[in-house]
Amino acid sequence: MAPIPKISEPICLIENPGDKPSSVNEEAKKVLENISQPLVVVSIVGPYRSGKSYLLNKLSGESEGGFSLGHTLSANTKGIWMQCIPHPKKSGHTLILLDTEGIGDVGKANQQNDCMILSLAMLMSSAVIYNSKATIDQDAVKKLYTMTGVHRFITETVSKQNDQDVQTDDDHMLPLLVWTLRDATLKLEINGRPATADEYLENSLKDITPVKTPRTQEQNRARETIRNFFPKRKCFVFDFPSSDKEILGTMDHVSETKLQSTFVEETKVFYEFILREVPPKRLKGGAVVTGSRFAHLLQSYIDVVKRQDIVFLESSMSDxxxxxxxxxxxxxxxxxxxxxxxxxxxxxxxxxxxxxxxxxxxxxxxxxxxxxxxxxxxxxxxxxxxxxxxxxxxxxxxCEDSSLQRCNDVLGQLKSKLDRNLKENKYHVPGGHEAFITDKNLIIQEYTQTRDKGVKAEDLLKEFLSSLEVIEKVILKTDQDMSATKSKIYKVTDRFDTEQLTNYIKSYQLPHESFNRVLIQLFGFAGHGKSSFVNSCLFALSSNSFNDFAGEATSQGGKTIDRRGYKLTNSITIVDNRGLSKMDSAEEWEIYAQLCNCVPLDEIVLWDKSQEERLSLVTRRAQEKRSDVIVPVLIYSSQQSLSGEDFNNIKEFLIQAKILTRILPFIVLTKSNVANKSSLKDKFFAMGMENVYCLENYIVSDRLALRSKHLNILTILYDILESVNFHTKTRSDFQNQRQDWLSFLMMKAGTMQ
Structure with missing residues (x-):
């Protein structure tokens, strides 16, 4: 519940200037609009100078700054004034106290104001305190009756039957009548027996019997109207507060000890009853009235009283x-x-x-x-x-829009490789359909495992798969056509026929399905022609013009500082490893790591890794599953002599390469138009090498295609494949060598500085 706005003193709620129509004070309305708690609304009406303000101040607990008492003969309260306080007895409720201008003020130009003020008090209140003096006589009843200007249409709305005990919804709108009789001197008796204040009130409101004259009939009508309009009634009788006139004029400022004890006690009983018994203000249907609702209805209350038509109120309540x-x-x-x-x-x-x-x-x-x-x-x-x-x-x-965005992002990332392969026609080859299906299924698997894709995940996957159907059919047809052509076995009957050699190499398949590819590993010193040999192999197998794919070395030495792989065919990849400067202990480990395929392709090779970095690299590679057939190839320039330390280091490397790969290394002597090539070949033969070739590479400055050059390059590749065929057919433990590689590298990493 919202807190009650603090107001330091009562504020005018209904302005009643007399010469102008009554209106709602906007400042008071704003106070009410900010109260969301249920309201208990208690108003007091009656003749001026009858002590109304004193009773309200007792209810509010105010001794200073409360409702003005006044002590002159003119009425001090004009219109209806309001005080808001937290209800002392009902938690979460607000007590609204309304003080009305006194009725019967001879200074009023329009006595109809009395009826309007009382009617407003009746409509707005949970309880109406009617304050009168001395006795409840016919004059007091008549005043209350004549001032209930709304009684005609209210009683018609209620339409209660005398014999009905069941409360209707509209009963909630009827206020409790509390008749306070001030300065009473009478003795409470009925027909000579003692009576309570309530019995005294009920006796005063009984019909006069028997009805004999129009006057008594009108008096009975007044009593019946009051009984019907106030089905709940209570009466309090107060003794004189004091016989001292000065005290009577300043009652809020004197101690209760100076007042009559009977008056003080009667006031406490009245106070407890009002706070305990007066219910929250309710509307038609039983809805409780909050401050904001009360503020909304104020003008409607005024309109009802002016027009004598409850439709205005009901319409406002409905709205x-x-x-x-x-x-x-x-x-x-x-x-x-x-x-x-x-x-x-x-x-x-x-x-x-x-x-x-x-x-x-x-x-x-x-x-x-x-x-x-x-x-x-x-x-x-x-x-x-x-x-x-x-x-x-x-x-x-x-949800759909968000899911579409999320799914498109996920799918876009997952299918990037497939899109790239499609663009490069990598599936339009023998076996391409199987590769396509593998990549497609991987996308589906990873897409399905991705969480929180939203409501369009399944629909988008279906659309994606549907978009691949035509492409997949084309790939399958291409694969079938090319596989039918590929199924033709190419044989080399003439080693000098370049076409036969080319067809054989392009259609080559490993003898066993357990192997993925042939990895031709190129080693050698920087600037000896490894990159040029890669370019020459690519040129010899293609029908296109020469291109410097591998990056030809300059006169200052090799350019390749990373380990690059080049796909010759679907089954053959040639690897341009980083060139050596000196085969010392720092480079040695990296050479063997490249040889054993432990260093990833297309990554920079650094010679100065720490021992921890090398061990970590081996550990990571140990988790991977590879089945490549590795063929070691040493590229050496015929322009360089081979002796001393280099001879011993190369010999040791070639022997170790044979042990690790189970294949005797191939030696390619580049720039072989020099005279010392024969002696160089002899040195490699002396190391136990059998496959030694002399070759003049294609280079950027000498790219003219020659049959002799093509034949030399194709012959080397053909002999490499024949060596692979021999070893894979005769060795059953070929795949187990991978564990030997890792053990060897672990040992080397632990012994090298």
Missing amino acids: MFTNENRKVMNRSTEVYGNKMSTQNVNSHQEFQQIHEAAVEEAVQGFNKLYIKHEKSQEEYRDELMADLLKKKDEIWKM
């Missing part, structure tokens, strides 16, 4: 209830929207389940706050359901 119920519906819709928007859903079924739970919560919230009036709760619920379904459609659209 207010409609607006408040609409606010409740909006809050329920907002609760639904917040609950739905914060959920991550991945299917329509899941969305529907959350929707149903959220609807139930929203409807329950509406049912708790719904305000009953002429429009049924079912009608509002139907409107609420329409709002919720509209909100559901909006949120579903948001």
Whole structure:
């Protein structure tokens, strides 16, 4: 509940200037608008100078700054004044005290004001205190009757039957009447027996019997009207507060010890009754009145009294209830929207389940706050359901849009490799369909495992797979056509026929399916022609013009500082390893790491890794599963002599390479147009090498295609493949060598500085 706005003293609520129509004080209205608590509204009416303000000040607990008492003969309170305080007895409620201008002021130009003020007090209040003096006589009853200007249409609305004990909804609008009889000197007796104050009041409101004259009939009508309009009644009789006139003029400022003890005790009983028994103000249908509702109805109360037509009030109440119920519906819709928007859903079924739970919560919230009036709760619920379904459609659209964005992002990342391969026609080769299916299934698997893709995940995957159907058919047809051509076995019957050699190399397949590819590993000192040999092999196997794919070395030495792989065919990859500067202990480990395929392709090779880095690299590679057939090839320039330390280091490397790969290394002597090539060949033969070739590479400055050059290059590749065929057919433990590689590298990493 919102706190009660602090006001230091009573404030005018209804301004009644006399010469102008009554109006609502906007400042007081703003105070009420900020009160969300239920109101207990107590108003006091009666003749001026009858002590009304004193009783209200007792209820508010104010001894200073309360309602003005005044002590002159002119009425001091004009219009209706209001004081707001937290209810002393009802937690979470606000007590509104209304002090009205005194009736019967001879200074008033228009005595109809008395009727208007009393009528307003009746409409606004939970309880009306009618303050009169001395006795309840016919004159006092007549004044109360004539001032109830709204009694005609109120009593018609209530339409209570004398024999009905059941309270109707409209009874909530009728205030409690508390008749306070001040300065009473009479002895409370009825027909000579003692009577209570309540019995005295009821006796005063009984019909006069027998009815004999129009006058007595009118008197009975007044009594009946009061009884019907105030079905709940209470009476308090107060003795004189004091016989001292000075004290009577300043009662709020004197101690209770100076007042008559009977008056003080009667005041306490009155105070306790009002705070304990007066209920919260309610409207038609039983809806409790809050400060904001009270502020909304103030002008309607004035209009009702002016026009003597309750339709104005009922219409205003209907508008207010409609607006408040609409606010409740909006809050329920907002609760639904917040609950739905914060959920991550991945299917329509899941969305529907959350929707149903959220609807139930929203409807329950509406049912708790719904305000009953002429429009049924079912009608509002139907409107609420329409709002919720509209909100559901909006949120579903948001879920779809968000999911589409998320799924497109995920799928875009996963299919980038497939898109690139399609663009480069890498699936339009023998075996391409199987590779395509593998890549496609990997996308599906990773896409399915990705969480929180939203409600469009399945639909988008279906669209993606549908978009691949035509492409897949084309790849399958191409694969079948090329495989039919490839299934033709190419044989080399003439080693000098370049076409036969080319067809054999391009169609080459490893003898066993357990092997992925042939890895031709090139080693040698920087600037000896490894990169040029790669370019020459690519040129010899293609029908295109020469290209410097590998990056030809300059006169200052080799350019390659990383380990690069070049695909000659689907089954053969040639690797340009980083060139050596000196085969010392720092370079040695990296040479063997490249040889054993432990260093990833297309990464920079550094000679100065720490021992921990080398061990970590071996450990990571140990987790991978590879089945490549490695063929070591040493590239050495014929322009360089081979002796001393280099001779011993190369010999040791070639012997170790044979042990690790199970294949005798190949030696390619580049720039072989020099005279010392024969002696160089002899040195390699002396090391135990059998496959030694002399070759003049294609280079950028000498790219003219010659049959002799092509034949030399193709012959080397052909002999490499024949060596692979021999070793893979005769050795059953070929794949187990991988563990030997890793053990060797671990040992080397532990012994090298």
